[in-house]
Amino acid sequence: MLNNNYCEIMTELKFDGYAATWCPGCGDWGIRVGIKAALEQLAFDPSQVFLSFDIGCSGNMNDFLNGYATHGLHGRAIPTAIGMKIANHKMTTIVIGGDGGIYGEGGNHFLHACRGNHDITVIVHDNMVYGLTTGQVAPTAGKGYRSKSTPHGIIEVPVNPLALALTQGATFVSQSFAGDARTTIDVIKKAVNHKGFSLVNILQPCVTFNKINTYQYYLKNTYHLEDSHNRSNLGKAVEKSLEVNAGKFPIGVLYQTERPSFHEELEQLDSPLVDRPRFSDFSSFTNEFI
Amino acid sequence: MQFNWKIGGEAGFGIMTSGLAFAKIATRSGYLIFDYTEYPSLIRGGHNTYEVLVSDEVVKSPKWEIDLLVCLNNDTYKLHSDRLTDKSMLIYDPHVFVPEIGIKIPITFGKIKRDEKIDQMMMNTIAVGASIGILGGDLSIFEEILHQQFDRKGKEVVNFNLKLAKIGYDEALKNNIKPLSILKKKDIIDPQMVITGNEAFALGAMVADCRYYAAYPMTPASTVLSILASWQYKNKMVVRHIEDEISAVNTALGASYAGVRSSVGSSGGGFALMVEGLSYAGIAEIPLVVLLAMRSGPATGMPTWTEQGDLLFAVHAGHGEFPKIVLTPGDPEEMIALTLKAFDLADIYQTPVILITDKFLSESHSSLSKKLEDAALEKHKIDRGKIVNDTKETPYLRYLDTKDGVSPMLIPGKKGTYYQANSYEHIEDSHTTEDLKERVKQVDKRSKKNTTYLKNHFELPKIIGDLNTAEIVFVSFGSMKGPIVDAMKLIKTKSAYIHFTHVYPLAEELVQQIFARCVGKRMILVENNSTAQFGQLLRMQTGIIFKEKLLKYDGRPIWPEEILLYVDDNTRSVVEEKNDTKIKAKVLSEDFRKKEKEIMDKLVAEMSVE
Numbered sequence: 001m002l003n004n005n006y007c008e009i010m011t012e013l014k015f016d017g018y019a020a021t022w023c024p025g026c027g028d029w030g031i032r033v034g035i036k037a038a039l040e041q042l043a044f045d046p047s048q049v050f051l052s053f054d055i056g057c058s059g060n061m062n063d064f065l066n067g068y069a070t071h072g073l074h075g076r077a078i079p080t081a082i083g084m085k086i087a088n089h090k091m092t093t094i095v096i097g098g099d100g101g102i103y104g105e106g107g108n109h110f111l112h113a114c115r116g117n118h119d120i121t122v123i124v125h126d127n128m129v130y131g132l133t134t135g136q137v138a139p140t141a142g143k144g145y146r147s148k149s150t151p152h153g154i155i156e157v158p159v160n161p162l163a164l165a166l167t168q169g170a171t172f173v174s175q176s177f178a179g180d181a182r183t184t185i186d187v188i189k190k191a192v193n194h195k196g197f198s199l200v201n202i203l204q205p206c207v208t209f210n211k212i213n214t215y216q217y218y219l220k221n222t223y224h225l226e227d228s229h230n231r232s233n234l235g236k237a238v239e240k241s242l243e244v245n246a247g248k249f250p251i252g253v254l255y256q257t258e259r260p261s262f263h264e265e266l267e268q269l270d271s272p273l274v275d276r277p278r279f280s281d282f283s284s285f286t287n288e289f290i
Numbered sequence: 291m292q293f294n295w296k297i298g299g300e301a302g303f304g305i306m307t308s309g310l311a312f313a314k315i316a317t318r319s320g321y322l323i324f325d326y327t328e329y330p331s332l333i334r335g336g337h338n339t340y341e342v343l344v345s346d347e348v349v350k351s352p353k354w355e356i357d358l359l360v361c362l363n364n365d366t367y368k369l370h371s372d373r374l375t376d377k378s379m380l381i382y383d384p385h386v387f388v389p390e391i392g393i394k395i396p397i398t399f400g401k402i403k404r405d406e407k408i409d410q411m412m413m414n415t416i417a418v419g420a421s422i423g424i425l426g427g428d429l430s431i432f433e434e435i436l437h438q439q440f441d442r443k444g445k446e447v448v449n450f451n452l453k454l455a456k457i458g459y460d461e462a463l464k465n466n467i468k469p470l471s472i473l474k475k476k477d478i479i480d481p482q483m484v485i486t487g488n489e490a491f492a493l494g495a496m497v498a499d500c501r502y503y504a505a506y507p508m509t510p511a512s513t514v515l516s517i518l519a520s521w522q523y524k525n526k527m528v529v530r531h532i533e534d535e536i537s538a539v540n541t542a543l544g545a546s547y548a549g550v551r552s553s554v555g556s557s558g559g560g561f562a563l564m565v566e567g568l569s570y571a572g573i574a575e576i577p578l579v580v581l582l583a584m585r586s587g588p589a590t591g592m593p594t595w596t597e598q599g600d601l602l603f604a605v606h607a608g609h610g611e612f613p614k615i616v617l618t619p620g621d622p623e624e625m626i627a628l629t630l631k632a633f634d635l636a637d638i639y640q641t642p643v644i645l646i647t648d649k650f651l652s653e654s655h656s657s658l659s660k661k662l663e664d665a666a667l668e669k670h671k672i673d674r675g676k677i678v679n680d681t682k683e684t685p686y687l688r689y690l691d692t693k694d695g696v697s698p699m700l701i702p703g704k705k706g707t708y709y710q711a712n713s714y715e716h717i718e719d720s721h722t723t724e725d726l727k728e729r730v731k732q733v734d735k736r737s738k739k740n741t742t743y744l745k746n747h748f749e750l751p752k753i754i755g756d757l758n759t760a761e762i763v764f765v766s767f768g769s770m771k772g773p774i775v776d777a778m779k780l781i782k783t784k785s786a787y788i789h790f791t792h793v794y795p796l797a798e799e800l801v802q803q804i805f806a807r808c809v810g811k812r813m814i815l816v817e818n819n820s821t822a823q824f825g826q827l828l829r830m831q832t833g834i835i836f837k838e839k840l841l842k843y844d845g846r847p848i849w850p851e852e853i854l855l856y857v858d859d860n861t862r863s864v865v866e867e868k869n870d871t872k873i874k875a876k877v878l879s880e881d882f883r884k885k886e887k888e889i890m891d892k893l894v895a896e897m898s899v900e
Contacts (some may be wrong), residue, residue, distance in 0.1 A: 083504075115742070
């Protein structure tokens with residue numbers, strides 16, 4: 001059962017875990033390379049990062065990417081990561097999940113994490129379908145998308161993750177494409193370095209179940225944000241995020257601003273919660289009840 | 291001496307504040323108390339009440355008869371006529387209504403209100419002042435409380451309240467009424483805390499070194515959130531009012547994985563949302579303490595009323611099979627002790643521990659010796675079991691198979707290694723698996739924790755009274771302790787009480803041995819629900835069966851007097867109810883086999899016809 005990599009780990013920790021089990025050609029391969037390369041280029045090793053994996057094809061990266069990790073419940077990777085960050089805010093914390101977990105099942109957590117500006121990076125595999133459960137429609141799929149669970153096409157219009165994050169207070173909002181390794185690495189590095197809530201929405205073809213949003217489709221419909229794009233202008237960023245309605249997908253960092261992150265606003269976190277000594281002045285509290 | 295004071299009025303009249311003030315006046319005068327409040331799920335209107343039972347000795351439940359009723363409106367009188375006697379005293383406004391029974395103490399609230407130009411919120415200050423006057427209390431104790439309450443609002447506000455308290459005090463005594471000596475100040479040797487079950491949990495959590503508490507407000511658990519939130523800047527706990535209970539439990543599990551003791555709290559509805567998280571804690575072996583404060587359900591039910599209706603839900607909470615410990619404290623003192631223990635158990639067994647309370651325990655105040663509690667809290671040592679900061683192992687075997695079922699748990703952050711908390715079945719090094727042998731190994735490993743717990747940390751029920759001489763034996767759990775213990779003082783027949791605090795899992799044989807000592811005694815199961823859930827749980831785990839059950843599920847706790855009435859009810863055929871657990875279990879199993887055969891025969895007959 002043990003992986004061969006373990007003999008190397010004795011000397012140097014590697015991010016590479018087990019060989020991945022994704023479909024050949026799946027966008028997840030590219031995303032994993034992007035995350036791994038970004039972390040290596042930022043000089044992290046697996047014992048220096050918290051990884052919170054959601055459930056799904058994306059979350060299955062838990063065994064393929066090493067780190068201090070949780071592989072928790074579907075839709076709950078964000079709250080789990082927030083708890084990890086609050087307990088030990090010195091650790092860089094990354095959420096890895098899919099469009100279903102982050103925008104569907106965990107949609108409420110997503111918008112509240114944006115509001116709180118928790119210092120975590122949320123990397124979303126956005127392929128518009130549920131791969132692991134064999135191809136049902138995801139909340140980011142276009143209206144009318146036909147799938148096993150929506151035989152006559154989905155009635156709802158898609159979630160707009162970028163617009164949602166921007167309007168709910170996220171301080172870093174970006175998008176990449178799984179077929180564009182260089183941008184993916186670059187955007188993840190910027191997101192990880194950002195202090196506060198950062199979203200990296202990665203457009204990703206599902207080669208098995210999604211015959212519409214293919215590599216060709218994204219090559220045709222994505223474009224890199226111009227150098228002249230003003231990242232600090234919320235209005236412009238929202239405008240860019242709405243281009244998806246016209247079938248256009250901007251790639252790069254749409255928006256970045258500075259606001260104290262959640263743990264910085266907690267005055268009791270002058271040192272990491274896990275490291276501080278036990279509090280012991282109890283009698284001043286029992287006095288309150290006299 | 292026992293004296294039952296009660297105040298009632300419209301919600302929003304400040305009933306809760308004045309009730310607590312009265313309770314503290316009593317304890318600061320040297321008495322012990324138990325208090326109980328009733329209020330509808332409304333912010334304005336409706337009828338709120340607060341009753342304080344004052345006593346020389348320990349009291350643990352409310353008393354039915356009211357000795358002094360403060361009626362801030364006519365409803366208070368009408369709603370309590372069945373609890374008044376000729377000896378009950380009534381404070382009321384003679385311009386609003388005149389009571390037909392009891393000793394009348396008219397106070398012209400309306401006139402004072404007009405004269406002093408005050409709003410309704412301040413009437414209760416007059417009422418408390420008047421109560422102190424009649425009961426021979428020391429007004430300066432109330433004045434001290436008013437200072438503590440209003441000093442931050444400025445001198446004018448304080449002075450005005452002090453004036454109203456004095457008006458009430460004088461008004462009550464103006465017709466040459468000779469004050470009683472109910473609240474006569476005694477020397478205080480042992481200062482008393484006035485504390486609820488929820489406050490006891492908050493205190494216990496702090497002392498247990500809980501560093502993260504997340505919740506979404508839900509009555510009757512909400513006060514835990516507000517108390518801990520107000521303390522967090524001083525004790526450095528992180529306390530969060532979070533978007534929903536699902537997030538509460540998952541952030542707590544994240545924090546717990548990262549190495550800090552964490553907890554969540556809610557009532558039934560919110561707890562239901564947390565249940566998937568319990569299952570995750572079970573397989574990933576993450577410590578977690580959950581406070582479940584029950585109220586009348588199902589669904590929204592009666593939000594501000596009490597019930598013990600979620601016991602079986604808590605015991606069975608979570609899909610899949612994993613070890614879980616359920617504790618049911620009976621009063622604030624036990625709540626503190628069991629909260630301390632719960633956090634240790636969660637760490638030692640790396641699994642969820644559920645502490646169950648209900649509205650009755652969560653929101654009723656008891657007096658508790660500060661000296662004793664301070665000493666207990668001071669000497670409490672944290673036991674984190676196999677949670678460690680360091681390891682030399684690579685790869686780290688987070689889910690190492692061990693004899694006791696508990697694996698070492700490294701606090702993440704140690705350089706040179708890593709591991710996962712995995713909600714998928716996993717091998718010892720935490721990687722996902724679907725291998726049949728590894729699956730069985732991990733399931734067996736986790737379930738060994740149950741055996742270890744039963745051996746090392748399970749506690750048998752407390753026996754209150756003398757089981758050998760008792761003719762009547764009460765059996766219950768959690769908050770029913772108070773009413774039963776107080777009822778035993780009223781019942782002439784010798785009685786004892788078997789009080790369960792460690793309700794799940796139960797050590798089958800040990801518990802059976804206790805019940806074997808009860809052969810021939812009248813056994814009465816007492817529960818604040820309609821389906822005798824603890825009886826079911828006891829039967830499930832030990833085979834013990836009850837014939838006699840005193841159940842109440844109208845949203846109110848059981849009064850000791852109700853237990854007395856039940857016991858004395860001659861219409862019940864007591865002889866027949868006498869319980870011999872062992873014999874009965876046998877009879878039933880024979881019965882069962884007979885029935886089973888009948889059903890099978892019938893089925894066979896039906897099939898042959900076709």
